[in-house]
Amino acid sequence: MSSGLIDKSYEPHDVEKKWYAIWEERKLFAADEAGDRKPFSIVIPPPNVTGVLHMGHALNNTMQDILCRYRRLKGDNVLWMPGTDHAGIATQNVVERKLASQGTDRQQLGREKFVEAVWRWREESGSAIINQLKRLGASCDWDRERFTMDEGLSLAVRKVFVQLYKEGLIYRGDYIINWCPRCRTALSDLEVDHDEQEGRLYHIRYPFPGSTEGLVVATTRPETMLGDTAVAIHPDDERYFNIPAKEVVLPLTGRIIPVIRDTYVEMAFGTGALKVTPAHDPNDFQIGIRHNLSSIKVINDDGNMAQEAGSQFEGMDRFACREAVVAALKEQGLLERMEQHNHSVGNCYRCKTVVEPNLSKQWFVKATPLAKKAIAAVEDGRTRIIPESWTKTYYEWMYNIKDWCISRQIWWGHQIPAWTCGKCSRLMVEMDDPSTCESCGSSELVRETDVLDTWFSSALWPFSTMGWPDKTPLLKTFYPTSVLITGFDILFFWVARMMMMGIHFMEEVPFRDVYVHALVRDEHGKKMSKSKGNVIDPLEVIEKYGTDAFRFTLAAFAAMGRDIKLSEGRVEGYRHFINKLWNAVRFSLMHITEDPGAFDEEKISLADRWILSKNSLLTISVAESLDNYRFNEAAASLYRFVWHEFCDWYLEAVKPVLYGKKGEEEKAATIAVLWRVLKDTTVLLHPLIPFVTEEIWDKIPGTHDSIMKADYPDNRFEDPAAVSVMETIIGIITGIRNIRGEMNISPSRMLTATIHSDDQEKRELIGAHQEMVRNLARLESLNIAGSGERPRSAATSLVEGVTIFVSLEGVIDFSKEEERLAKEAGKVGLELSTVQKKLNNKGFMDKAPEEVVQKVRDQNDQLQEKLHKIQVNLEKIREIQNS
């Protein structure tokens, strides 16, 4: 495999498969749990076990992998903790659908059997996403893979629940919560998606007892009126100062309900009279508490009307009931009017069913005290949120945090460790299952059937995965983690809660940095969704273009704080880059046939010095970019270096040397430099494109072991003088090519050029490297002289104070050259005028810093000289044309 004859184009499939297997087998991803090297740790945002890899995962995990691989090269002891989330509702839904297709359901199965079925399902398909992460190249420490429902994590969950309960930070009570009638469970506020929808605002008259007059209320959900227990008006509302009664008759039920006064009511909205339904509206619930109102539940947990709604409506679907109530009111002449009204409707984030606010007994986390500490941690910089703009969002949410409803009425999840005594109703929350009531000694204990919100266990992820509550070496070495890489969509769901739990239970923040990345969208900036059909499957992309091309694309577009618009075309573009790299290596390895050892600095050429300097700068800039989560910058500078510096200039410049035209000694020196640069660059590229770089590494003579074990290059080589000379040479070559291109002269036609410069040192330097100019500009001869005789018919170009004449006897088109020079003169003239405007500006001359003024002066001199020369050349061309 180490032969120089490698394939003409890079074929990713086998290479990826081969290396990933080797990496895994050799345990190159393993963290050293007690090592004394500098630790670097990341916990993976655990994907749902039900999940399949989507673009969000791909981006998120590519970034993590880049950092982990980079840190390993830097010599850090890296832990990338992998795992999956049990995703309560989502997973339960998946398995229920499966059961439905088999003609059964969970009720028929019973709780125990159902949970078993979920576990079985998890065994069968739970590793799908893990394998997909491997396709992506993720270098997680797979031997440590965790699952939120496994034994250790379940113990952590229980410990946290019990402790929070005993500390009074978890409580149970009857409150209004978001209820999904389809999932039949409570949801936290975050799990409700709000959708702006067109609806109707119904104005309904509630008559005073024994009168046809009454108060007119406005509502968007008329069916809830059946559960009204009051009408509220603002105490300052003059319209209602002199109402004839303190009560009204609730239509359709005949119930007499009080008229109350509460400042919550918005006078300007509707009629200023608000119907109050404490059992089905969170605000009304609060009003109910303030005024001691009773609550009447008229909608059952299945979304159908309850007995309390009245026999006329009982059993009806809530939306059908809405129509029925409206019809009945119309009939009785109590519907005053109906208007179009846009309002936001809450939907279940898992199944999109309209959420019903519902009164029920649930468990809650008292969030405020926990949030306080989490706010402080960011305020005093123990945790940094990057980009910083997200800190405001974080604070905003934390300051206004509401208690967190954590109980779910499903079966798949961590069952709440609470027992109620059947005799004395005593509630017990314990680490060990109790057998008798601690109060009355009865053994009639009934366990709470609810399970915990999935996010409750995810909130513990950074320490539960490391073995907490035990004091493990892993925790000691790797907690707090170095950075969390996550999408902003779970900033509240997950990040905020990990902050709260981490600080409370570990007395230390869960991560030093939180890097919040954007979303991957389609090429038009639309969110990818199955219903829109604009989803790009990362696995298909990998299949088609290779993992490395895909990863490089993601990195290249991952500018901080900005969404990534992705299309296949972009990935294709970066596949070209991978292929370019591949071919550059292929070419290089035709000449590097064995380990050449260190280069002899005395013997290396200008191009060698230049590329070594550029490579050295690259090493620094890539490190700086990655240290600051600027993935796109790292990708861009690598891309530019490989393609435009290494391939376009260096390889082209050293070809004659490599072909032996300069003698063996110089050839050996250049090969040694080429080898060094190739090795260093491959290492620099590795975090972004791990597979192809490992394959390349394997083929470079003199490399041992995996590239994952290589050291990040730190041998500096800086030669600014060489860089500057090389830039002049490049300028001259470009100038000649420019003329060739503009004049449409075929590359196959060799040209003659003359270079004039008054600077003797410059002439000597150019002279010393004239061969490079001749080769790359395709010249048959090159003359270098002071500004003496100019060639008779020539096109001219000006570069850094030197004039280039390209003799074009027989090929030149003089009118074209005149046009070209005139255009150039125009351009330079324009630049000159803006520079001169500055120099004529007294304010600028007085106040701008000396170095800036000097820079502008130099510019002015150069531009003036340039313009002058262009004009001279123009005159010459005109003379020739006229002669």
Add this chain to the structure above:
RNA sequence: GGGCGGGUAGCUCAGUUGGGAGAGCAUCGGCCUUACAAGCCGAGGGUCACAGGUUCAAGCCCUGUUCCGCCUACCA
């Protein structure tokens, strides 16, 4: 209602102490130059959304306007 981000070349976007407007793709012209046609060489193209302000100097800082996107909120 509140908050955040964005408006820079035809497209997608970089542009981090304010000091010569950039890249990739696309377009146009020329090339099978012995690593790569998934390539090479060259060219054209921008009132940096709009209006003010600060400054010697603004794509960048401040104010306002406008358009787009997202998050968030208890006006039924």
